[in-house]
Structure formats: structure tokens, C-alpha cells
Amino acid sequence: MTKEDGLVVPGDFLGTSEEFTPGTGVYDEKGNIYASLIGCVSISDKRVITVVPKVSTPPMLQEGDIVICRIEDLRESIAVVSIACMLGQEDREVASSTQGVIHISNVKRGYVNELQRELGFLDLVKAKVIDARALRLSTEDKDLGVVKAICSKCKGDLKRKGNVLACERCKRVESRKIAEDYGKGLSLRL
Numbered sequence: 001m002t003k004e005d006g007l008v009v010p011g012d013f014l015g016t017s018e019e020f021t022p023g024t025g026v027y028d029e030k031g032n033i034y035a036s037l038i039g040c041v042s043i044s045d046k047r048v049i050t051v052v053p054k055v056s057t058p059p060m061l062q063e064g065d066i067v068i069c070r071i072e073d074l075r076e077s078i079a080v081v082s083i084a085c086m087l088g089q090e091d092r093e094v095a096s097s098t099q100g101v102i103h104i105s106n107v108k109r110g111y112v113n114e115l116q117r118e119l120g121f122l123d124l125v126k127a128k129v130i131d132a133r134a135l136r137l138s139t140e141d142k143d144l145g146v147v148k149a150i151c152s153k154c155k156g157d158l159k160r161k162g163n164v165l166a167c168e169r170c171k172r173v174e175s176r177k178i179a180e181d182y183g184k185g186l187s188l189r190l
């Protein structure tokens with residue numbers, strides 16, 4: 001199944017290598033082709049499948065903007081993220097080097113003991129810009145948080161099971177500060 005008119009995110013299944021020849025922006029794993037970046041799927045006449053990144057002038061982020069970002073590094077009290085795109089302006093990708101920070105106090109309401117229990121390495125997160133100059137982000141609101149989590153053991157996708165996330169591949173159970181629409185896709189309209 002392909003999502004030709006939607007936005008795909010890294011790890012989205014696009015098809016098999018029997019159907020398509022992998023081009024750029026995708027990777028082949030055991031005959032299955034997945035997106036390796038955020039963008040639009042394009043299929044050529046010769047069945048070469050590529051993901052075209054959304055590149056143009058980086059928008060200036062403002063306080064209150066909602067962005068999709070990827071967790072690049074987790075330290076004791078902060079998560080360093082790379083901002084992939086801005087919701088509502090998916091056609092204007094943020095410069096790829098744009099990094100933001102989520103401080104432990106901005107992850108959710110209430111006290112967070114361990115950041116690693118709320119955010120995971122390589123997770124995709126929907127967050128709000130709370131300081132546009134320092135690029136500080138918050139995931140406190142109900143609709144914000146992790147939208148796609150990666151298993152810390154086997155790198156498989158985690159599926160929501162009530163309030164926790166379970167890995168279908170290795171059965172590991174992990175917790176996250178999940179967005180209320182976790183797993184329902186990003187429902188981005190271009």
C-alpha cells in the first residue's frame with residue numbers, strides 16, 4: 001500500500017521490492033521498502049519509488065507553532081531534537097540542521113522522574129514552540145507528545161496498548177508521553 005498523496009515519515013512501509021525499485025529517500029529491509037525521511041512518495045514509470053523531501057525556504061518558527069521533530073539525543077534533563085517540519089506548513093521544511101530542545105519540565109504536566117520513560121531515542125514527537133529564539137519546545141498538551149515510538153531494544157515500531165506501548169517484534173513494553181492521536185498517522189494534509 002502506498003500513500004501517494006500523503007506525507008510519509010521515516011519507517012513508514014511503502015511497498016515491497018517486488019513491486020518497486022528503491023530510489024532515494026527510502027531503504028530496503030528484507031524486501032520491504034520503507035521511507036527514510038519525511039516527504040512525499042513519488043513513483044516513476046519504471047516503478048522506481050522515491051521519497052521527495054519537502055525543501056524550500058526554512059520558515060521562521062514562532063511561539064505557539066506546532067512542529068514534528070525527531071529525538072536525536074537524550075540526556076538527564078533535556079532531549080535534543082531535530083525539527084523536521086511545521087504542522088500546517090509541511091511544504092516548507094525547516095532547515096535540516098534546525099535543532100530544538102525539550103526540557104524535562106516541559107514534557108508533561110506533573111513531575112517527571114526519568115526523561116527516558118517519556119521520550120525515546122529516534123521517536124517522532126509533536127511539540128509546541130515555547131521559545132522561538134532558543135527553540136525550546138513543549139509536549140505538555142494532550143494532543144502533543146510522541147506520535148511514533150521506536151523500540152529501544154530492536155528498533156521496531158511500538159503499538160499502543162492502553163497507556164503503554166508494546167513492541168510487536170520483541171514484545172518489550174515501554175512507556176512514553178504519548179500524543180492522544182498516537183499511531184493514527186500524522187494526518188497531515190498537503
Ligand code: ZN
Binds near residue numbers: 153167168
Ligand atoms: Zn522491540
